[in-house]
Amino acid sequence: MLYVIGLGPGGEALMSQEALAAIEDCDIVVGYSTYMRLIKDLVKDKEHFATGMRQEIDRCQKAIDVAIETGKNVGVISSGDAGVYGMAGLILELLGDRADLEVKVIPGITASLGAAAIMGAPLMNDFCHISLSDLMTPMPIIEKRLLAAAEGDFVICLYNPRSKGRPNHLSKALSIISQYKSGDTIVGIGKDIGRKKEKYILTTIKDLDETLVDMTTIVIIGNKETYVKNNRMITPRGYSL
Amino acid sequence: MLYVIGLGPGGEALMSQEALAAIEDCDIVVGYSTYMRLIKDLVKDKEHFATGMRQEIDRCQKAIDVAIETGKNVGVISSGDAGVYGMAGLILELLGDRADLEVKVIPGITASLGAAAIMGAPLMNDFCHISLSDLMTPMPIIEKRLLAAAEGDFVICLYNPRSKGRPNHLSKALSIISQYKSGDTIVGIGKDIGRKKEKYILTTIKDLDETLVDMTTIVIIGNKETYVKNNRMITPRGYSL
Missing domain, CATH: 3.40.1010.10 (Tetrapyrrole methylase, N-terminal domain)
Structure with missing residues (x-):
């Protein structure tokens, strides 16, 4: 076995x-x-x-x-x-x-679910996972997926968002996503999820400090309706409240 | 608390x-x-x-x-x-x-991960989750996401794929997805995941028998590279083997 x-x-x-x-x-x-x-x-x-x-x-x-x-x-x-x-x-x-x-x-x-739980509830509506590592997927395919995900207004979880060898992948990804998502879209950055020093930072696409992001980080980009309340990132499911 | x-x-x-x-x-x-x-x-x-x-x-x-x-x-x-x-x-x-x-x-x-594990490894490359329930998300938004996900060649996990009240949502979704994905694309159907009677069926978009699908089911639609070997659904990650 x-x-x-x-x-x-x-x-x-x-x-x-x-x-x-x-x-x-x-x-x-x-x-x-x-x-x-x-x-x-x-x-x-x-x-x-x-x-x-x-x-x-x-x-x-x-x-x-x-x-x-x-x-x-x-x-x-x-x-x-x-x-x-x-x-x-x-x-x-x-x-x-x-x-x-x-x-x-x-x-x-998986890391996105662990990160989402500490951030609040960012994955309550349709979402996708995209790895920004081009070691095994060619960059044009990654770019096509980023654009499609943004056009569909998916919540987007970025795996392998940035590393020493790929310092510019995140900023490039955000620039592609910005063709369809506003600069005010909420972004959650989760670091060292599930470990003692785990933490998260909530920001927006336009204010994101990419030096906070490395290979131990998961980045979750909200949809049009995602908001922050009590320092929690919330994507509404669509209940009439 | x-x-x-x-x-x-x-x-x-x-x-x-x-x-x-x-x-x-x-x-x-x-x-x-x-x-x-x-x-x-x-x-x-x-x-x-x-x-x-x-x-x-x-x-x-x-x-x-x-x-x-x-x-x-x-x-x-x-x-x-x-x-x-x-x-x-x-x-x-x-x-x-x-x-x-x-x-x-x-x-x-989440159910997609549980289903994927029994099917094999269908989620090894970029994937998304879309719920076909229009109780809380309007159908035009769901349709837009299906099209975007298919255009981006994501592996697609469908939640709430079909129910008595929504008998035609799955066939409608597959017809939208088929604008970009071939009829030969591999589809995994996972039923009662994590329970004693859990099982899965591997088929293709064109051969899918939608009567096998209900609210206890997760449907995973592969990408262009997804294949079946030894009755396992595998999406290659891109290693040079």
Whole structure:
């Protein structure tokens, strides 16, 4: 059995019962070193190994190989939800024709949901997820999606919004979105969600200080009706109140 | 304290540790009767009350009033994530200027993530959520979003895809989406996610049997690259394999 396990954002608090039970059931647990540290107490009595960033293919292939060769229960962990920009797809792609290995994907709370909960309720109406990383999706496709999402007045959750290697992606994204969304549109910035130092900042498209945004950040851009009350970001659902 | 708690899809297995702890911390728990049944063992020694469908405003207002008047810890439960078409927004809207009542939103695994996990990994690239219920969002806005999402080649998760009162919304939505997505686009239908009888069916836009779809169903429509292998729905992330 190969488990692909979403840990939720941050540490154990937002993990599901099923994710905990799956880790418990594993003989071997594999993951990116930063995430392995989050669950070090859970795996201390198990065989486990961590690998660095951008070694996803090696890590997933090794997990598949070990599970097939040893017949042991192997777990691959992902932050948030393993199926949202996580390891679930890669495992299933690499699995190819080895349908004899059972793969079970355990969902998790993805970062946008964790960020939304501390901000208030920004995702109460139709919303989308767009990753600004062009490592694996060409920039013209990302730009097309940003424009479509803005035109449809979706609430937009930006993953991987800005990094040292991509310092200008967020400002470029906001400029595309601004073709359809007003500069006064509410924006929530969530940092280190699910960890002790988690925090959020509410601002607007035109006032956003992009130096507050890095790879540990989720950016949520409201729709036309999103507003701020009591320092909470609220997208109305449409009830007649 | 007023907790707004996302239970995740189905029963306790997909609830987070934090959601369990919040329910434990409540003196009074309030929810829609179907969801209250899912957690009946957790609330059996607490004051709790359930209300029927479409009584969301009354239920949330009562929870706020009781929390303020008694000073007790009150929990409002939602299926999935309380902040995704759930109760979190309504609570914060109704709260108005009563900033003296502390409200804590506990996120949960929303139905699309639960459905995606059993189907495979359909949400590995940019995706959106659209509710086909026009009870609170006018149909022209829903239609505009469907078209924008299809034009942007998003993976599309449809919530409230079809009901007795809205038997034709799904076929209408698929016809709009088909302006940009091919009839061969993979579609996953997830039913009763997180419950014992959960199941999924993989099909295509052109072959979809809409009689399989009802209010307990999540429909996930792939992007141009989504494929099926070993009966799993996979949207590639873009790794060079």
